[in-house]
Amino acid sequence: MNHDNNPIWVIADQENCKLLPVTPQLVGQARLLADVLATSVEVVLLGEGIDTHTEKIFAAGADRIYVGDHPDLAMYHPEVYTDVIVKLTLEHHPQIMLMGSTSMGRELAPLVAARLETGLTAHCIDLRINQKGILEQKIPAYGGEITIVCPERRPQMATVAQGVFPSPSPEGGRGGEIVSIQGPFLPSDRIQTLELVMEEPDGIPLDTASCVIAGGAGAGDLQGWNQIVELAAILNAGLGCTRPAVDEGWAELDTMIGQSGKMVNPETYLGIGLSGEQQHMVGVTGANVMIAINSDKKSPVFEQVDVGIVDDCRDFVPVLLEKIRKYKEQQTSCQ
Amino acid sequence: MLKIVVCVKAVPDPKLACDLKIDPVTKTLLRCDVPMVLNSLDKHALEAALQIKAENGAYICVLSMGPPEAGSIVKECMALGADKGILLSDPCFGGADAYATAYTLATGVQKIGDVDAVLCGMASSDGATEWVGPEMAVMLGMPVVTRVREIIVGNDESWEVKSALENGYRRMRVRLPALLTVTRDLNAPRALSFSGIIKARKKVITQWRLDDLGVSAETVGIKGSPTIVTEMCAVDNARRVTFLEGTREEKAEQLLQKLIEGGLL
Ligand SMILES: Cc1cc2nc3c(=O)[nH]c(=O)nc-3n(C[C@H](O)[C@H](O)[C@H](O)COP(=O)(O)OP(=O)(O)OC[C@H]3O[C@@H](n4cnc5c(N)ncnc54)[C@H](O)[C@@H]3O)c2cc1C
Ligand SMILES: Cc1cc2nc3c(=O)[nH]c(=O)nc-3n(C[C@H](O)[C@H](O)[C@H](O)COP(=O)(O)OP(=O)(O)OC[C@H]3O[C@@H](n4cnc5c(N)ncnc54)[C@H](O)[C@@H]3O)c2cc1C
Numbered sequence: 005m006n007h008d009n010n011p012i013w014v015i016a017d018q019e020n021c022k023l024l025p026v027t028p029q030l031v032g033q034a035r036l037l038a039d040v041l042a043t044s045v046e047v048v049l050l051g052e053g054i055d056t057h058t059e060k061i062f063a064a065g066a067d068r069i070y071v072g073d074h075p076d077l078a079m080y081h082p083e084v085y086t087d088v089i090v091k092l093t094l095e096h097h098p099q100i101m102l103m104g105s106t107s108m109g110r111e112l113a114p115l116v117a118a119r120l121e122t123g124l125t126a127h128c129i130d131l132r133i134n135q136k137g138i139l140e141q142k143i144p145a146y147g148g149e150i151t152i153v154c155p156e157r158r159p160q161m162a163t164v165a166q167g168v169f170p171s172p173s174p175e176g177g178r179g180g181e182i183v184s185i186q187g188p189f190l191p192s193d194r195i196q197t198l199e200l201v202m203e204e205p206d207g208i209p210l211d212t213a214s215c216v217i218a219g220g221a222g223a224g225d226l227q228g229w230n231q232i233v234e235l236a237a238i239l240n241a242g243l244g245c246t247r248p249a250v251d252e253g254w255a256e257l258d259t260m261i262g263q264s265g266k267m268v269n270p271e272t273y274l275g276i277g278l279s280g281e282q283q284h285m286v287g288v289t290g291a292n293v294m295i296a297i298n299s300d301k302k303s304p305v306f307e308q309v310d311v312g313i314v315d316d317c318r319d320f321v322p323v324l325l326e327k328i329r330k331y332k333e334q335q336t337s338c339q
Numbered sequence: 340m341l342k343i344v345v346c347v348k349a350v351p352d353p354k355l356a357c358d359l360k361i362d363p364v365t366k367t368l369l370r371c372d373v374p375m376v377l378n379s380l381d382k383h384a385l386e387a388a389l390q391i392k393a394e395n396g397a398y399i400c401v402l403s404m405g406p407p408e409a410g411s412i413v414k415e416c417m418a419l420g421a422d423k424g425i426l427l428s429d430p431c432f433g434g435a436d437a438y439a440t441a442y443t444l445a446t447g448v449q450k451i452g453d454v455d456a457v458l459c460g461m462a463s464s465d466g467a468t469e470w471v472g473p474e475m476a477v478m479l480g481m482p483v484v485t486r487v488r489e490i491i492v493g494n495d496e497s498w499e500v501k502s503a504l505e506n507g508y509r510r511m512r513v514r515l516p517a518l519l520t521v522t523r524d525l526n527a528p529r530a531l532s533f534s535g536i537i538k539a540r541k542k543v544i545t546q547w548r549l550d551d552l553g554v555s556a557e558t559v560g561i562k563g564s565p566t567i568v569t570e571m572c573a574v575d576n577a578r579r580v581t582f583l584e585g586t587r588e589e590k591a592e593q594l595l596q597k598l599i600e601g602g603l604l
Contacts, residue, residue, distance in 0.1 A: 118477035123565030126468035
């Protein structure tokens with residue numbers, strides 16, 4: 005089959021009836037890819053009471069939205085959602101399918117890919133169309149960037165984290181076609197959600213923080229880590245980390261910055277005891293000032309920052325904390 | 340008795356992984372000089388199986404696909420208490436993407452037969468796609484729950500589990516046979532004991548090759564992989580660094596000034 009004109013799909017991601025920002029971001033990028041291929045952008049939107057999102061999705065660049073608005077689809081269910089998407093795919097043959105690297109996408113994407121017997125690239129940081137019209141999927145690896153393609157099987161599938169692509173400025177008045185997806189939907193009782201529990205996140209949310217501090221393996225132990233926690237608190241900064249900090253149990257996986265974690269775009273970034281590994285650094289974009297503290301003057305992190313401090317963070321951070329405290333005291337006593 | 344398969348991957352030691360380079364010709368990993376270790380999350384998967392065995396009784400079979408050297412991590416799992424260790428190893432299996440890996444492992448699980456549960460790590464430390472578990476589940480026709488942070492074993496028909504979400508969790512019931520991928524919050528893996536190592540010495544690893552799995556060479560390894568790596572390039576995010584100079588006190592003072600200028604204080 006000639007896939008050249010087949011559409012590009014984005015699977016929309018909504019939580020509690022709120023459309024996640026990753027969806028318009030992916031639609032915006034899909035629009036750019038579709039213009040290169042001279043094809044259309046189509047979105048699959050599943051949930052209940054979600055028709056209010058269609059305007060935003062069209063404005064981001066979609067031509068058509070398949071809307072499954074139904075009580076059976078109200079909450080993400082891996083088997084039901086997979087089944088709906090697989091059936092639609094087999095009917096309409098998209099050449100590309102994009103999903104967010106979200107709680108849902110990270111589980112749904114491999115389920116759909118396996119059912120469709122196609123390839124799936126994880127946590128891409130860029131997507132382009134090459135001269136043959138094939139999707140080039142870029143991921144960071146080994147200090148550089150590698151390109152993965154899925155040359156034969158379709159759709160070409162990829163997941164992308166929130167914040168990798170910019171939120172498109174909405175094109176007002178842009179409309180499109182709405183196609184409603186009819187049930188019945190797969191009755192699935194192999195998996196049941198008994199309860200959904202939301203827990204309060206602690207600290208400043210990383211995605212919106214104007215200052216982000218990231219701690220790494222160099223913290224050494226929990227005590228060293230806690231100094232970094234304290235620094236983030238006193239500076240009102242979002243606290244992120246590298247993989248080893250999660251592995252050591254100092255920090256939650258949700259706070260890992262990088263390719264397979266969160267993307268952040270603070271004004272100020274301060275990396276402490278981390279080596280500037282590509283997989284981490286791709287998670288930081290657009291910072292005005294990048295600062296690093298590392299005991300090794302030759303660490304690659306110093307090639308990627310504006311301000312460098314060569315010192316043992318376990319000794320330096322307490323001194324810095326003390327200075328900040330003094331400064332804050334002075335400020336309050338002046339007022 | 341429950342039969343549990345734990346999938347374990349041999350990964351390049353993460354502490355040395357920065358030495359890894361891609362082979363420009365084959366475009367697969369050149370990993371010969373970095374020692375292979377048991378993927379960290381897979382220890383948690385094995386620990387979960389060992390705890391179920393201790394409480395309810397279970398037969399634990401460890402399954403790994405990899406080069407012959409990966410036998411050492413299978414042995415390690417046997418020393419930790421697994422009853423059987425199987426290594427899927429064949430030159431044809433090399434260069435597999437997540438799909439081909441999942442397919443080969445799923446074939447292994449089918450050959451083991453009558454499996455009640457398959458446990459995987461949420462992600463490996465090298466490829467880190469998170470795809471292998473869910474893709475295997477589809478191929479095995481099993482339901483899957485990813486990111487499991489607590490297992491409350493029920494009866495032989497269904498388990499109750501908690502699956503981590505960003506800022507929360509889902510409490511779910513899943514019918515057996517099922518596949519779970521686990522996070523490090525699930526448990527604290529036990530350490531190797533001396534007696535375990537001695538006992539494991541006598542255990543043998545079963546090795547299955549392509550012929551043993553009875554699948555075609557077209558469906559495994561690089562040939563069975565829908566995705567391929569086509570190129571690698573260096574990335575330039577260079578900035579010109581200014582080092583703060585002086586004593587620790589002086590450096591801290593200069594940084595404080597920078598933070599004040601940046602409006603952070
Ligand atoms: C597919 C894939 C995806 C990945 N995704 C991510 C991701 O999303 N996010 C992520 O973070 N990682 C990710 N990783 C892991 C990543 O490759 C690195 O291993 C990780 O970022 C390194 O963390 P680090 O810099 O803290 O540790 P290291 O690389 O070990 O660096 C520690 C640094 O601390 C310095 N140091 C040591 N002691 C001190 C001290 N006392 N004071 C000051 N400095 C000190 C050292 O000089 C060194 O530079 C991924 C890996 C893979 C393969
Ligand atoms: C930097 C990098 C990026 C890659 N990106 C992609 C990509 O985007 N898409 C893609 O299809 N492939 C990709 N690959 C290839 C992929 O990593 C390998 O195919 C690998 O065999 C399986 O995937 P994983 O390591 O990502 O496993 P994950 O899915 O992250 O592993 C989860 C769990 O599956 C089990 N498991 C995984 N592999 C094995 C094994 N060999 N034996 C036993 N159990 C196992 C373990 O329990 C493990 O904890 C990438 C590889 C690298 C090095």
